[in-house]
Amino acid sequence: MADPNRIRCTCPRCTIRGLMWPAVIITIGLLLLLDQMRGGFLDFSNTWPVILLVIGGVSLASALAPMTGHLAPVSPVRGVPPIVPPGAAPIVPPGTPGAPPAWQPPQNRQGQ
DSSP, X not given: OOOXXXXXXXXXXXXXXXXXXXXXXXXHHHHHHHHHHXXXXXXXXXXXXXXXXXXXXXXXXXXXXXXXXXXXXXXXXXXXXXXXXXXXXXXOOTTSTTOOOOOOOOOOOTTO
16 A cells, blocks of 8 residues: 655656556557457557557656656655664664674785
8 A cells, every 4th residue: 555645756757757557558458459459460469569669658758858846765864763674684874883893805815
């Protein structure tokens, strides 16, 4: 179920990108309808590349759309610990007391 408190971006690029799967489903429905009505050359096995054209067209329209008003991903607030799912190991930032030491590259040992 969708989170009702989720902030959704309404910039043109994100709006067009959200139309990808509805456009693909409508295209598949139209191609299957053409297959049932006409058959022959308009058989689904001949017209399926139209789905790729629709995906490419929506992707191109999304890439060319402006990002005015785009909402950037929200970064965590300093001082507020991240929410850890049950059963997962807690995330401890490096440098805090009790944190495991940061990874160090192996030392270059001469003579071995």
